[in-house]
Amino acid sequence: MNESREPAEVEGGGQGLAGEPAAGEVAATPAARMAAYIRGGGVVVPVLTALLAFLLGGVAVLLVGKDPISTYEAIWEGTGLQWVFPWTTGEDRDLAALNLQQTLIITTPLILTGLAVAFAFRAGLFNIGGQGQFIVGSIAAVWVGSEFAGMPGFLHIVLAILAACLAGAFWAGIAGGLKATVGANEVVSTIMLNYTAIFLGLYLFGLGGPLQNDREPSIPVSNDVVESARLPVFWGDPILQGLHIGLFIALGAVVVFWFLLNRTTTGYEVRAVGLNPEAARYSGMSVAKNYVLVMAVCGLFAGLAGSLDVLGWQFRIATNDIQVGYLGFFGIAVALLGRNTASGTVAAALLFGALLSGTSQRNLDPTVFPPELATNLTYILQGLVVLMVSADVLVLGLLRRGRGLVSRRGRPSRTAEEAEA
Amino acid sequence: MSAEAPALELRGITKRFGPVVANDRVDFDLRRGEVHALLGENGAGKSTLMSILYGLYHPDEGEILVDGEPVKVDSPSRAIELGIGMVHQHFMLVPVMNVTENIVLGGEPRSRGGLLDVREGARRVKELSERYGLAVDPDAVIEDVTVGQQQRVEILKTLYRDARILVLDEPTAVLTAQEAGELFEVLRALKQDGVAIVFISHKLNEVLDIADRVTVLRRGRKIDTVPIEGATEQSLARLMVGRDVLLQVDKADRSAGDPVLEIEDLNVLDDRDLEAVRDVSLTVRAGEIVALAGVDGNGQHELVEAIAGLRGARSGSVKIAGQEVLGSGVRGTSDAGVAHIPEDRHLRGLVLDFTLAENLALREYHREPFSKRGWLNIGRINTRARELLREYDVRGGSPGALASSLSGGNQQKVAVAREIASNPSLLIAHQPTRGLDVGAIEFVHKRLVGERDAGRGVLLVSLEFDEVRSLADRILVIYEGRIVGEFPPDASEEELGFAMTGGGAGQTA
Numbered sequence: 015m016n017e018s019r020e021p022a023e024v025e026g027g028g029q030g031l032a033g034e035p036a037a038g039e040v041a042a043t044p045a046a047r048m049a050a051y052i053r054g055g056g057v058v059v060p061v062l063t064a065l066l067a068f069l070l071g072g073v074a075v076l077l078v079g080k081d082p083i084s085t086y087e088a089i090w091e092g093t094g095l096q097w098v099f100p101w102t103t104g105e106d107r108d109l110a111a112l113n114l115q116q117t118l119i120i121t122t123p124l125i126l127t128g129l130a131v132a133f134a135f136r137a138g139l140f141n142i143g144g145q146g147q148f149i150v151g152s153i154a155a156v157w158v159g160s161e162f163a164g165m166p167g168f169l170h171i172v173l174a175i176l177a178a179c180l181a182g183a184f185w186a187g188i189a190g191g192l193k194a195t196v197g198a199n200e201v202v203s204t205i206m207l208n209y210t211a212i213f214l215g216l217y218l219f220g221l222g223g224p225l226q227n228d229r230e231p232s233i234p235v236s237n238d239v240v241e242s243a244r245l246p247v248f249w250g251d252p253i254l255q256g257l258h259i260g261l262f263i264a265l266g267a268v269v270v271f272w273f274l275l276n277r278t279t280t281g282y283e284v285r286a287v288g289l290n291p292e293a294a295r296y297s298g299m300s301v302a303k304n305y306v307l308v309m310a311v312c313g314l315f316a317g318l319a320g321s322l323d324v325l326g327w328q329f330r331i332a333t334n335d336i337q338v339g340y341l342g343f344f345g346i347a348v349a350l351l352g353r354n355t356a357s358g359t360v361a362a363a364l365l366f367g368a369l370l371s372g373t374s375q376r377n378l379d380p381t382v383f384p385p386e387l388a389t390n391l392t393y394i395l396q397g398l399v400v401l402m403v404s405a406d407v408l409v410l411g412l413l414r415r416g417r418g419l420v421s422r423r424g425r426p427s428r429t430a431e432e433a434e435a
Numbered sequence: 436m437s438a439e440a441p442a443l444e445l446r447g448i449t450k451r452f453g454p455v456v457a458n459d460r461v462d463f464d465l466r467r468g469e470v471h472a473l474l475g476e477n478g479a480g481k482s483t484l485m486s487i488l489y490g491l492y493h494p495d496e497g498e499i500l501v502d503g504e505p506v507k508v509d510s511p512s513r514a515i516e517l518g519i520g521m522v523h524q525h526f527m528l529v530p531v532m533n534v535t536e537n538i539v540l541g542g543e544p545r546s547r548g549g550l551l552d553v554r555e556g557a558r559r560v561k562e563l564s565e566r567y568g569l570a571v572d573p574d575a576v577i578e579d580v581t582v583g584q585q586q587r588v589e590i591l592k593t594l595y596r597d598a599r600i601l602v603l604d605e606p607t608a609v610l611t612a613q614e615a616g617e618l619f620e621v622l623r624a625l626k627q628d629g630v631a632i633v634f635i636s637h638k639l640n641e642v643l644d645i646a647d648r649v650t651v652l653r654r655g656r657k658i659d660t661v662p663i664e665g666a667t668e669q670s671l672a673r674l675m676v677g678r679d680v681l682l683q684v685d686k687a688d689r690s691a692g693d694p695v696l697e698i699e700d701l702n703v704l705d706d707r708d709l710e711a712v713r714d715v716s717l718t719v720r721a722g723e724i725v726a727l728a729g730v731d732g733n734g735q736h737e738l739v740e741a742i743a744g745l746r747g748a749r750s751g752s753v754k755i756a757g758q759e760v761l762g763s764g765v766r767g768t769s770d771a772g773v774a775h776i777p778e779d780r781h782l783r784g785l786v787l788d789f790t791l792a793e794n795l796a797l798r799e800y801h802r803e804p805f806s807k808r809g810w811l812n813i814g815r816i817n818t819r820a821r822e823l824l825r826e827y828d829v830r831g832g833s834p835g836a837l838a839s840s841l842s843g844g845n846q847q848k849v850a851v852a853r854e855i856a857s858n859p860s861l862l863i864a865h866q867p868t869r870g871l872d873v874g875a876i877e878f879v880h881k882r883l884v885g886e887r888d889a890g891r892g893v894l895l896v897s898l899e900f901d902e903v904r905s906l907a908d909r910i911l912v913i914y915e916g917r918i919v920g921e922f923p924p925d926a927s928e929e930e931l932g933f934a935m936t937g938g939g940a941g942q943t944a
Contacts, residue, residue: 282793292782
């Protein structure tokens with residue numbers, strides 16, 4: 015990835031004009047390159063990317079002396095995805111249903127943390143701070159959800175979610191504001207804000223912390239979210255961690271994401287700023303304002319993810335959870351694999367949700383693959399996907415250069431012919 | 436045989452990109468000591484052909500002969516070995532290194548200890564530059580020297596590597612008129628010395644000035660090779676475009692109306708906080724084209740940015756139709772009736788990865804009917820785009836096509852269409868035909884005159900004498916940030932040139 019590159023920078027200076035169109039031209043911003051990537055190859059390339067990641071992951075399994083095929087089979091069993099096939103019946107079906115509920119419980123926040131990264135990408139920004147925004151969102155949600163007992167349930171839930179969204183938006187907005195005012199690189203500031211959020215959580219819920227639970231002074235955990243503020247479970251047994259309605263809220267957010275980007279003046283500005291900030295400024299848009307706005311919206315998505323996680327099935331936050339949390343970070347891989355599009359994000363979130371759930375210790379047979387290694391396999395796959403997405407922009411470029419479709423120097427000639435046709 | 440063989444011969448070169456044929460059986464030959472111009476519209480296949488010669492592309496068919504010997508040029512380094520040198524439009528220099536270091540880069544002279552022999556390098560550079568009149572300071576750092584000097588460094592670089600065949604890709608596009616003249620002197624000296632030169636251009640007057648023969652490409656095919664004797668701008672333009680082209684703009688007399696732009700005592704700083712625009716006062720009236728002529732870098736850029744609201748001013752006033760716009764930003768200025776065709780369409784004029792419809796909406800997306808309460812009206816945006824694309828004859832452009840898929844001329848039409856469609860009272864056209872071929876230039880010129888006749892004020896900023904004189908009703912000359920004189924459109928090139936280089940400063944200011 016080109017994290018270190020300043021998206022606002024436009025290369026090429028003032029000389030990009032004379033002569034042949036687009037000759038030797040390089041896309042100006044990371045987002046512009048991403049746009050080129052998005053429109054190249056359709057769904058084929060991300061699918062290939064994922065497959066290749068699985069293949070290399072299989073090599074890793076071989077290296078620890080296990081059989082990759084039976085390992086992947088066991089993981090597949092654990093995801094519960096076979097529930098969708100009508101030939102899964104009887105006890106198998108019941109077990110699959112239980113597993114699928116777990117998969118979707120993890121998919122729900124992944125969709126949102128994916129959106130939090132994707133939205134920034136569309137504006138030419140790298141939001142590496144999804145984890146921090148997720149944490150402050152869950153802190154806000156657990157606080158509101160565990161206080162104010164006796165409030166009507168619906169109102170309580172709405173308030174807790176709102177508080178989480180605002181907290182996330184504020185947290186990411188800091189990075190946006192710093193970029194807009196003093197030009198601080200958002201990659202650095204969002205990473206720093208991740209640590210700030212982690213330590214904030216450790217302080218709040220730690221021993222003697224202001225939000226530590228009231229009953230057990232020796233346990234660094236928050237109060238429980240009160241019964242009435244928990245998200246209703248619509249599939250499965252609430253006692254056995256059934257699937258809560260947060261999934262629909264996340265899917266609703268995907269729809270909002272799409273409309274916001276494609277049907278509003280705000281989204282139009284966001285995309286223009288992402289693809290060519292200088293042209294956006296020339297068109298009368300405030301680039302600085304958009305940076306703040308975009309980051310705030312990203313934080314809102316991530317904060318919402320945190321609240322659904324807390325109100326849906328965790329119900330409390332322990333300092334341990336804060337330290338080992340990963341859902342925010344996985345958002346980066348989700349967005350990259352999903353190509354920063356609405357539908358792609360859902361698909362990629364489901365893939366990673368299934369992987370995380372399928373490799374969890376509860377699901378995986380220790381004789382097939384050691385469960386303590388299994389989660390690492392997921393991390394390996396995640397890393398491979400990120401690597402390969404970055405690499406396949408390159409691969410795509412080479413492919414197309416060979417075929418001369420969008421080849422940089424070939425482009426003028428093609429357009430002349432097209433114009434004629 | 437090799438004694439009479441041309442220095443370079445391309446035979447039946449064909450290059451396909453997918454289904455598209457960029458070069459279709461092109462023949463081209465180059466003799467020692469001649470300047471052979473390669474002429475063609477944007478996208479005619481000139482750059483592809485030269486990229487093949489320089490080893491950047493491999494031809495699908497055809498062969499390349501150097502001094503009568505068939506050769507295979509599979510990389511630029513092989514091309515250099517064969518004595519082929521290329522000066523690209525975009526210079527490939529290391530800005531923080533000095534002239535000598537840039538020239539010897541890749542072929543550094545070494546002293547006995549294997550260390551870089553700076554003195555030997557400097558000596559050879561000096562020798563070459565004296566021989567061909569390529570005056571440069573060998574110790575100057577690249578980023579401190581002018582564009583014209585950077586180009587000399589590029590030429591010296593090829594000569595340092597013993598190039599006998601020199602390819603110049605639109606060398607004058609970045610030069611001032613005076614620098615172009617100096618370049619031509621250098622080319623003549625090289626010619627004398629037997630160097631064979633390919634001169635790529637679409638400026639007809641330059642081709643007539645420097646070339647011995649001209650080969651015209653159109654849509655990937657070679658149309659003809661003609662000697663320069665007997666060729667005229669008209670005849671070359673016809674070969675290039677395939678029809679008669681209006682090189683001079685028909686322009687009826689028209690009396691100007693009320694002022695649409697009034698600037699008083701405007702002072703603007705540049706990016707380095709130096710004075711770029713000094714005490715400028717000027718007026719543009721409805722129904723007239725006022726040209727701002729000057730050598731590049733004399734404050735035009737900052738002046739236009741200040742009028743358009745992209746840059747703050749230190750003092751002064753800018754009024755659009757009587758309304759002060761200074762400090763109201765781009766949006767406020769645009770809403771007051773200013774449209775602006777920017778000088779760099781890739782940097783500012785277009786979002787290349789946006790569709791044409793999205794690009795055409797850039798100026799007005801926030802206004803009804805294109806959006807309402809923050810919601811875009813995609814239907815209206817597309818309908819309007821379709822109308823504009825038809826009206827402006829943007830070839831190959833449907834509303835959903837990406838701007839990057841168009842040729843330069845058609846991209847510029849999109850930018851021009853958008854700005855004019857916003858129905859401005861003042862239209863700023865900043866180098867509106869830079870990099871365009873004759874057909875597209877003709878179109879843009881007609882539109883500008885049309886807007887003038889429709890009663891808009893047009894402020895034309897241009898570096899081209901011909902453009903300024905054929906379009907303008909009045910010519911203002913800017914030099915070092917000051918308006919140093921006003922001339923009628925029939926002023927001579929000498930008069931204008933004198934003023935543009937500071938000759939008239941102090942008398943008329």
